[in-house]
Amino acid sequence: xxxxxxxxxTGLLGxxxxxxxxxxxxxxxxxxxxxxxxxxxxALSMGAIDALVPDPLEAARExxxxxxxxxxxxxxxxxxxxxxxxxxxxxxxxxxxxxxQIAAAAGRLFNTPERPAFLPGHPMAGKERGGAAxxxxxxxxxxxxxxxxxxxxxxxxxxxxxxxDWREQVVAMGSxxxxxxxxxxxxxxxxxxxxxxxxxTALSALLEEEVGNAxxxxxxxxxxxxxxxxxxxxxxxxxxxxxxxxxxxxxKALFALEQRLAYIRENLxxxxxxxxxxxxxxxxRE
Amino acid sequence: xxxxxxxxxTGLLGxxxxxxxxxxxxxxxxxxxxxxxxxxxxALSMGAIDALVPDPLEAARExxxxxxxxxxxxxxxxxxxxxxxxxxxxxxxxxxxxxxQIAAAAGRLFNTPERPAFLPGHPMAGKERGGAAxxxxxxxxxxxxxxxxxxxxxxxxxxxxxxxDWREQVVAMGSxxxxxxxxxxxxxxxxxxxxxxxxxTALSALLEEEVGNAxxxxxxxxxxxxxxxxxxxxxxxxxxxxxxxxxxxxxKALFALEQRLAYIRENLxxxxxxxxxxxxxxxxRE
Numbered sequence: 001x002x003x004x005x006x007x008x009x010t011g012l013l014g015x016x017x018x019x020x021x022x023x024x025x026x027x028x029x030x031x032x033x034x035x036x037x038x039x040x041x042x043a044l045s046m047g048a049i050d051a052l053v054p055d056p057l058e059a060a061r062e063x064x065x066x067x068x069x070x071x072x073x074x075x076x077x078x079x080x081x082x083x084x085x086x087x088x089x090x091x092x093x094x095x096x097x098x099x100x101q102i103a104a105a106a107g108r109l110f111n112t113p114e115r116p117a118f119l120p121g122h123p124m125a126g127k128e129r130g131g132a133a134x135x136x137x138x139x140x141x142x143x144x145x146x147x148x149x150x151x152x153x154x155x156x157x158x159x160x161x162x163x164x165d166w167r168e169q170v171v172a173m174g175s176x177x178x179x180x181x182x183x184x185x186x187x188x189x190x191x192x193x194x195x196x197x198x199x200x201t202a203l204s205a206l207l208e209e210e211v212g213n214a215x216x217x218x219x220x221x222x223x224x225x226x227x228x229x230x231x232x233x234x235x236x237x238x239x240x241x242x243x244x245x246x247x248x249x250x251x252k253a254l255f256a257l258e259q260r261l262a263y264i265r266e267n268l269x270x271x272x273x274x275x276x277x278x279x280x281x282x283x284x285r286e
Numbered sequence: 287x288x289x290x291x292x293x294x295x296t297g298l299l300g301x302x303x304x305x306x307x308x309x310x311x312x313x314x315x316x317x318x319x320x321x322x323x324x325x326x327x328x329a330l331s332m333g334a335i336d337a338l339v340p341d342p343l344e345a346a347r348e349x350x351x352x353x354x355x356x357x358x359x360x361x362x363x364x365x366x367x368x369x370x371x372x373x374x375x376x377x378x379x380x381x382x383x384x385x386x387q388i389a390a391a392a393g394r395l396f397n398t399p400e401r402p403a404f405l406p407g408h409p410m411a412g413k414e415r416g417g418a419a420x421x422x423x424x425x426x427x428x429x430x431x432x433x434x435x436x437x438x439x440x441x442x443x444x445x446x447x448x449x450x451d452w453r454e455q456v457v458a459m460g461s462x463x464x465x466x467x468x469x470x471x472x473x474x475x476x477x478x479x480x481x482x483x484x485x486x487t488a489l490s491a492l493l494e495e496e497v498g499n500a501x502x503x504x505x506x507x508x509x510x511x512x513x514x515x516x517x518x519x520x521x522x523x524x525x526x527x528x529x530x531x532x533x534x535x536x537x538k539a540l541f542a543l544e545q546r547l548a549y550i551r552e553n554l555x556x557x558x559x560x561x562x563x564x565x566x567x568x569x570x571r572e
Contacts, residue, residue: 124508144506178502191496192507196489196514202546203485204566210477210542212569216464220430221478222410227513228482233570236563243554254551256496258544260488265540268529277522280490283498284519 002165003028006063008056008078010034010043012127013095014069015135017173018048023137024172033059034132035070042132057085060092064162068094072241076105079118083109086116088155091162093119097189098245099148103182107150117159119166120182122146123175124193128233141174148182190249194242197231198254201239204232288451289314292349294342294364296320296329298413299381300355301421303459304334309423310458319345320418321356328418343371346378350448354380358527362391365404369395372402374441377448379405383475384531385434389468393436403445405452406468408432409461410479414519427460434468476535480528483517484540487525490518 005021007014010032018030032049033056034040040052053059060066060082068075075096082092092110096102103120110118125143127134147167155163167177180188207229211217243250267273291307293300296318304316318335319342320326326338339345346352346368354361361382368378378396382388389406396404411429413420433453441449453463466474493515497503529536553559 124506126508126510128510143508146506178506188497188503188506191493192503192511196507196510198550199485199489199547200514201563201566202543202550203482204569205562206542206546207477208565208569211474217474217478218569220410220432220464220474221482222412222429224412224414224482224517225478227516228486229566229569230513231510232566234563235567236560239563240559243559247554250554251551254547256492257488258547258551260492261485261540261544261547264484264488265537265544268533268536273526273529274522276491277487277520277525279494280487280515280518281521283490283494283504284515 002026002065002162002169004031004063004065005029006031006033006059006066007049008033008059008066008068009070009074010040010049010132011069012130012132012135013123013139014067015039015043015046015048015132016137016139017067017069017095018043019046019135019137020140020173021169022047024169024174026169026172031059031063035074039132043135046132046135048132048135057081060086060090064090065166066090066092068092068096071238072096072098072102072245075102079105079109083115088114088116089158091117091119091159091166093121093166095121095123097122097193097242099182099185101245103148103150107153111150111153111155113154113156117155117163119163120148121170122148122185122189123170128231130235130238138174140170143175144178145170145175146178146180146185148180148185186246187249190246190253194246194250195253195257197234197239198250199257200229200231201234204229288312288351288448288455290317290349290351291315292317292319292345292352293335294319294345294352294354295356295360296326296335296418297355298416298418298421299409299425300353301325301329301332301334301418302423302425303353303355303381304329305332305421305423306426306459307455308333310455310460312455312458317345317349321360325418329421332418332421334418334421343367346372346376350376351452352376352378354378354382357524358382358384358388358531361388365391365395369401374400374402375444376402377405377445377452378402379407379452381407381409383408383479383528385432385468385471387531389434389436393439397436397439397441399440399442403441403449405449406434407456408434408471408475409456414517416521416524424460426456429461430464431456431461432464432466432471434466434471472532473535476532476539480532480536481539481543483520483525484536485543486515486517487520490515
């Protein structure tokens with residue numbers, strides 16, 4: 001049974017996890033840390049954490065489960081620090097959007113019977129803006145929470161139990177868990193998450209140049225335009241590490257979409273356009 | 287005062303106009319026609335029309351305002367038939383998504399003191415699927431309804447008055463009206479409406495090929511993926527005439543997006559990515 005959790009990084013995701021744990025009936029302690037104390041204070045005032053401490057290692061020291069909810073390179077930094085600091089009966093897990101580098105670091109730094117355990121995780125939930133203030137106890141409800149664990153790693157019985165318990169907490173927060181190989185994860189999210197984001201960014205940036213100087217015309221497009229550009233509000237700071245740690249898969253997906261758009265452009269007057277619409281219709285039919 | 291309206295085409299848009307007119311307090315008659323009687327019967331049962339007649343000219347004959355709510359080529363066909371059939375005190379208007387060809391036909395066939403009047407219109411509202419059954423009295427609320435009228439045309443005083451009254455009905459349905467030149471309209475909607483649609487179609491068709499055979503993975507993307515592919519459900523039959531009547535502007539917009547995606551792809555590891563995100567952020571900041 002998990003009774004002491006630390007959340008390192010109380011932005012949108014970390015704070016939402018704290019709220020979702022409470023909403024799911026978790027009764028233990030939640031200690032929080034954030035790089036800038038302002039976000040930590042917001043999380044504290046919302047009840048997502050019970051205590052805010054100024055040092056991530058101090059927050060992690062006495063916890064059974066340490067959740068890393070910071071950008072990917074910050075996650076890799078904290079993994080370096082925590083692997084030698086925590087004991088074999090403690091579990092570290094994360095919410096990072098790319099998993100190959102994090103899973104590799106987990107294998108190098110964690111997951112022997114003498115070391116702390118690391119369970120790489122990725123909830124497929126978020127918003128186009130960040131911050132504790134817009135955290136939501138229901139953010140993970142109905143979402144898929146992917147784990148990219150190494151099934152061959154050997155953990156202490158205690159931390160192996162904690163990994164099992166954390167998966168149960170994730171289900172209690174309303175998510176459905178899926179297990180994937182880290183490389184397959186990164187390839188998949190390039191298609192279903194990163195490509196939609198970069199497409200919305202490209203479309204929004206293009207429209208800013210084409211109609212941005214005519215504000216009365218920006219809103220002509222209605223709901224369709226709003227939806228297709230909502231992710232255009234996503235800040236670069238949230239996506240920089242993803243672009244840097246999943247570059248090849250994202251390049252491949254972007255190139256494929258460029259070709260697809262060219263195919264439609266060349267076939268606006270041919271029956272091939274119908275086939276393309278029908279293929280798209282199939283994707284939406286489940 | 288408009289007291290007799292005909293709606294030719296009782297699909298999603300035509301039926302929604304009927305419902306919205308009633309919701310806005312319109313007390314006159316609404317006669318409906320549809321190419322297939324099934325959709326007409328649905329519109330009748332929903333109260334969007336009071337009478338369903340089997341012939342479009344019969345429906346139009348006694349009406350003051352005739353709304354064409356059919357695809358673009360069908361609109362052009364009905365314009366040919368109606369121009370010689372109706373009198374100078376009658377107004378025809380439409381909801382077609384491209385306006386250059388329709389406005390040209392209006393100039394050729396209507397809008398002299400001896401002929402019926404034609405007011406080209408385009409409500410920026412719709413859904414990714416069609417049909418009377420999903421019609422909605424609130425569809426036009428908050429939407430922009432564009433008119434591409436020729437300010438130099440000379441109409442009979444009666445039909446000029448009807449054109450003014452129809453604009454007031456549009457406002458009463460909750461829309462904001464904008465006047466644009468037909469060519470400028472077609473160029474603008476290529477950016478803010480047609481490009482988002484063809485992008486969603488391309489993205490959905492691509493994802494169908496990449497992850498369509500793994501249904502459990504199609505839903506991993508969450509809300510962002512759902513939004514970015516919702517328009518992928520749009521049927522070709524709704525978009526064929528748009529692709530054929532606004533080809534050049536759509537080609538230009540698609541090509542620009544292809545280049546934009548390539549630019550992002552080539553800059554995933556450079557500071558230019560930040561600039562592109564900031565440009566996209568600006569589009570969403572109003």
